[in-house]
Structures are given as structure tokens and as C-alpha cells.
Amino acid sequence: MNSLDIARRHAFAQEIARDAGAIARRYFHSGDAMGAMEKGAHDLVTQADLDIDRFLIERLRQEFPEDGILTEESGGDGASRLWVIDPIDGTANFARRIPHFAVSIAFHTEGRTESGVVYNPVLNEMFVARRGFGATCNGQPIRVRPTRGVTDALVDAGYSSKRPLADYVALVGRLLEDGFAFVQNGSAAIGLAHVACGRIDGYCELFLHSWDVLAGLLLVEEAGGWVSDFTARGGLLQGNAVLAGTPAIRQPLRRILPMAGEGYP
Known part of the structure; x- marks a missing residue:
């Protein structure tokens, strides 16, 4: 895929992320975000998740009908040109009207993520990265x-x-024993974006899906940080452990969660 094709998708991702965020913001401020349904223990889905999921799929199919789509709510497959989407990452926060959630959109092709967008619609913060072009x-x-x-x-x-x-x-215990301070804020996409912009220094989790993290991982890379190889051992479709941070804490964090450096089945 050439640079112009990627640039077109990168611009479109930002456009639809902002539109999807407007949907989320309407639900959030109306109070309808409280209408959450359980998919499993501590695993929620709201009507906003479903509406945004449908909206993003429709827009992408209209604009790029040849591309594959993988989302948290609708699934998908491992097409060679793949949009990887979480309509709302941090649904538990969203459902409780905590403004720590995001629309996450990544474009992955030829074995690597080329574009990532993480948008917090309540704070109106649009985090964007394109491979080789930095992060903003x-x-x-x-x-x-x-x-x-x-x-x-x-x-x-x-x-x-x-x-x-x-x-x-045990993971938290190792962090504290080695001298780290830690938080648990409930959104991997936002957490990684906050590493990229310097608000926190690292992110770790024992298991996540690609829609949670692909956009955020690219943000960290393009902002000068380092990340584990999330797609190793089928992580793109099956999920994996995640480790990301600033250069100064790379080795200490790898000791805390060593399997994230090689991929974790």
C-alpha cells in the first residue's frame, strides 16, 4: 500500500473518530450512558457502544469497501488491510459518567499499524499518530x-x-516492590495516549484485545517510547499482554512483565 493510500485512511480515521465521539458525548451528557448491559463479569456494553460500532462500520464500508474491519462489538477477521476499532474503550467509566474513555481506531496493513487515533470526546482530546510522522x-x-x-x-x-x-x-506487587507507583484508570487506549503525551510513564496489562491497544501503541512508538510486540503469536486476533513506556524504564518494566516482550499467548 502506498503512502497516499495510507494518508487518505489516516485523515478519514480522524474524521470518523470525531463524528463517533459526538455520538458518545450525546449519550454521556444525556445520562443515557447508565443503560449498560453485562456481557460478562465487569464487562459492559451500552447502547452507545452499539450505535457507534454500527456508525463506524457503515462509514468505513462506504469509503473503503475493500478493507477488512475488526471491532469489539461485531468481531471480524484478519484481512491484510484491516481497521481495528473499539467504539468506546473504557465502557465501565463511560457508563458511570467518568470522562476517562475513548473512541479508538487503528489501521493495520502488511503486518504493522500505520495509523492510530484515540479520541476522548468529553475532553475533546484527539491523539493521532501515523507511522514515521510522529504523534500529536x-x-x-x-x-x-x-x-x-x-x-x-x-x-x-x-x-x-x-x-x-x-x-x-502479583503484577502489582512486583511494581511496588521495585519502586514504581501505579494507577488503574480503566481504559487502555487512554492510558497509552497518556504515556505518549507524558502524563504517565508506562502501561502494562496481562491481557488485552487488539481493538483496545493498537492505536495507543502506535502513539507511544511515534512519541519516542517503546512497546512490546503485541501482534506476536497471533495477538492481532487472539489478544496478548501489553507493555509500553518511556526509554528510562524499559528494562525495569520488562523484568516486571517479561512475557510481554516476547508475546504472551
């Missing part, structure tokens, strides 16, 4: 924080019910 927030360049070391670092340690609770407790 609302059009301004962003860079990861110049972390001094472990005791200067704040890491978002995401929780997944798809792994045993004991594993998560």
Missing part, C-alpha cells in the same frame, strides 16, 4: 516524559478479568 494531541506534537528512573515513574497497571486475579495481584 489536538494538532500539537507530543513526546513521552523524560522519566528519571523507577522511583520517578507512574505506571497504569490495567486489570483484565481474562487472567487470574492472583496474577494481577
